[in-house]
Amino acid sequence: MNSLLHPDAGLVDAATGRRLVGADLAARVADLAALLDAEPPGLVFATAATEIDAVLRLLAVWQANRPVALLDPQITPAVLGDLVDRFRPALLLNHPTPVDGFRPAAAGLGTAWRALAPDGGPLHPDLGLLLNTSGSTGNPKLVRLSRSAMHANAAAIATALGLDGDEVAPTTLPLHYAYGLSVLTSHLHVGATVLLERGGLTSRDFWTAAGRYGVTSLAAVPYQYEMLRRLRFAPARHPRLRTLTQAGGRLHPDLVADFHGRMAEVGGRFFVMYGQTEATARMTVLPADRLPEKLGSVGLPVPGGALSIRAEDGAETTTPDRVGEIVYRGPNVMMGYAETDADLARPDELGGVLATGDLGRLDADGFLFVTGRIKRIAKVFGVRVNLDDVERSLGHHGPVAAVAGADRLVVVVEGDDDPDRLARIRAEAASALGTHASGVQVRGVDALPLTPSGKPDYRVLEAQC
Amino acid sequence: MELQRLRTVFRTALELPEDAEVESLEYRGIERWDSLAHMSLVAAIEDDFGVMLDTDEVIDLSSFDRARQILEKHGVVLTD
Numbered sequence: 438m439n440s441l442l443h444p445d446a447g448l449v450d451a452a453t454g455r456r457l458v459g460a461d462l463a464a465r466v467a468d469l470a471a472l473l474d475a476e477p478p479g480l481v482f483a484t485a486a487t488e489i490d491a492v493l494r495l496l497a498v499w500q501a502n503r504p505v506a507l508l509d510p511q512i513t514p515a516v517l518g519d520l521v522d523r524f525r526p527a528l529l530l531n532h533p534t535p536v537d538g539f540r541p542a543a544a545g546l547g548t549a550w551r552a553l554a555p556d557g558g559p560l561h562p563d564l565g566l567l568l569n570t571s572g573s574t575g576n577p578k579l580v581r582l583s584r585s586a587m588h589a590n591a592a593a594i595a596t597a598l599g600l601d602g603d604e605v606a607p608t609t610l611p612l613h614y615a616y617g618l619s620v621l622t623s624h625l626h627v628g629a630t631v632l633l634e635r636g637g638l639t640s641r642d643f644w645t646a647a648g649r650y651g652v653t654s655l656a657a658v659p660y661q662y663e664m665l666r667r668l669r670f671a672p673a674r675h676p677r678l679r680t681l682t683q684a685g686g687r688l689h690p691d692l693v694a695d696f697h698g699r700m701a702e703v704g705g706r707f708f709v710m711y712g713q714t715e716a717t718a719r720m721t722v723l724p725a726d727r728l729p730e731k732l733g734s735v736g737l738p739v740p741g742g743a744l745s746i747r748a749e750d751g752a753e754t755t756t757p758d759r760v761g762e763i764v765y766r767g768p769n770v771m772m773g774y775a776e777t778d779a780d781l782a783r784p785d786e787l788g789g790v791l792a793t794g795d796l797g798r799l800d801a802d803g804f805l806f807v808t809g810r811i812k813r814i815a816k817v818f819g820v821r822v823n824l825d826d827v828e829r830s831l832g833h834h835g836p837v838a839a840v841a842g843a844d845r846l847v848v849v850v851e852g853d854d855d856p857d858r859l860a861r862i863r864a865e866a867a868s869a870l871g872t873h874a875s876g877v878q879v880r881g882v883d884a885l886p887l888t889p890s891g892k893p894d895y896r897v898l899e900a901q902c
Numbered sequence: 903m904e905l906q907r908l909r910t911v912f913r914t915a916l917e918l919p920e921d922a923e924v925e926s927l928e929y930r931g932i933e934r935w936d937s938l939a940h941m942s943l944v945a946a947i948e949d950d951f952g953v954m955l956d957t958d959e960v961i962d963l964s965s966f967d968r969a970r971q972i973l974e975k976h977g978v979v980l981t982d
Binding site for chain 2: 637638639640641644660663664667668669670671674891
């Protein structure tokens with residue numbers, strides 16, 4: 438039984454107009470699941486472009502009760518090769534070209550590849566989904582999510598947003614990105630329709646399809662709200678489009694108020710949300726009608742979730758206005774991380790409790806305000822350094838990211854690799870911190886690695902330290 | 903007004919070399935002209951030519967020629 442797929446759920450492919458709804462969708466997914474059942478057992482790797490065949494295969498993997506690692510469709514051969522080496526998948530789905538050690542899988546599964554000698558270890562029976570917390574770049578760790586966490590979060594999001602079967606949600610974000618995937622799962626869960634579209638908010642095709650299929654909501658991360666503002670997004674021109682959601686990092690309060698205003702004017706809703714891949718997707722939602730009085734908050738826990746604040750001494754509290762690490766409890770918390778296939782047999786190691794690494798406070802009504810990130814702190818010679826401050830102070834050198842090395846500060850700058858330039862930046866950073874230059878390392882790169890939401894990918898940068 | 907000015911705006915917004923040929927470029931035809939660069943380009947065109955583009959124009963601005971035509975609609979005629 439696949440509770441992700443409500444009997445009325447539908448998929449529409451914007452590029453081809455192909456539509457599968459209800460029993461037709463369920464039957465197609467069941468057919469594909471039967472093909473998967475005939476393949477060697479084990480972990481599945483799948484990229485999922487936002488097009489209907491790729492998504493049908495993804496749904497079939499879950500129908501077949503097999504765990505899947507969802508990968509960026511733009512993954513490089515080197516990154517894929519590293520992941521294959523470490524996680525030993527039995528099957529690669531939606532991969533356009535052959536891969537060493539694999540041969541074509543059953544016809545009917547598209548460009549799918551089966552391991553010549555499947556040698557992955559045992560998989561924990563609860564495991565449903567593995568997500569990378571970074572973008573297209575390599576990352577040592579995958580997040581292990583159980584099937585029940587996926588279902589719980591899909592249901593909780595649907596409830597918090599008041600979704601029903603009349604909704605039509607387009608894919609505005611990649612599906613290997615937790616927020617993007619949650620749009621798919623939460624809508625299929627309530628029997629709504631998901632419009633699979635590839636062009637994105639700045640393409641003519643997107644807005645044509647949005648009109649043709651009567652899109653009712655948009656999910657977007659901060660840089661996409663900048664785009665929507667630049668596009669002079671006017672909800673009056675889209676009579677069916679009455680819900681906007683935002684996650685993927687802090688959106689400037691001016692833009693929050695701006696988009697709330699645009700939606701409220703036409704009787705629509707704007708939801709600010711907060712989440713992490715480690716919690717499947719969402720942890721909190723700010724009810725749209727409370728936004729004006731709670732501007733800057735990310736809202737209340739989704740149904741089934743609970744929040745507390747952990748002070749430096751480790752004590753947890755829900756007392757208002759105490760700042761500390763945000764701790765989330767809920768059925769959507771991950772089982773743990775995985776670095777190799779041996780970790781895929783491991784049981785739940787967190788017990789539903791996630792220390793988020795984010796700093797925040799609760800107000801008297803229990804609304805969460807995120808104030809910063811704990812791990813954006815480095816120690817240089819034992820002294821705490823705020824990495825965001827370092828970045829700001831070096832911003833005039835161009836795109837720059839500061840990360841914590843081993844008791845030192847590592848600064849990565851885009852552009853010219855000239856040793857003199859790097860030495861100047863190093864001296865400037867050390868002087869600003871009042872520390873010796875040996876506590877600072879500066880590296881030049883062509884381009885900073887970015888997460889799908891366009892922020893510097895600190896986890897990748899840290900892994901390179 | 904000189905067409906060269908629009909070429910310069912394109913090269914700057916898309917971070918292309920000073921002598922790069924821009925007439926044949928298409929939105930998403932090159933890696934540099936992605937959706938983020940598109941927003942910089944639109945902002946640069948609006949600032950440089952003192953125009954305000956509407957939603958359809960932002961979306962339709964998919965090539966150098968289209969940009970030229972859209973500017974013409976706003977009364978900015980560009981010639982070599």
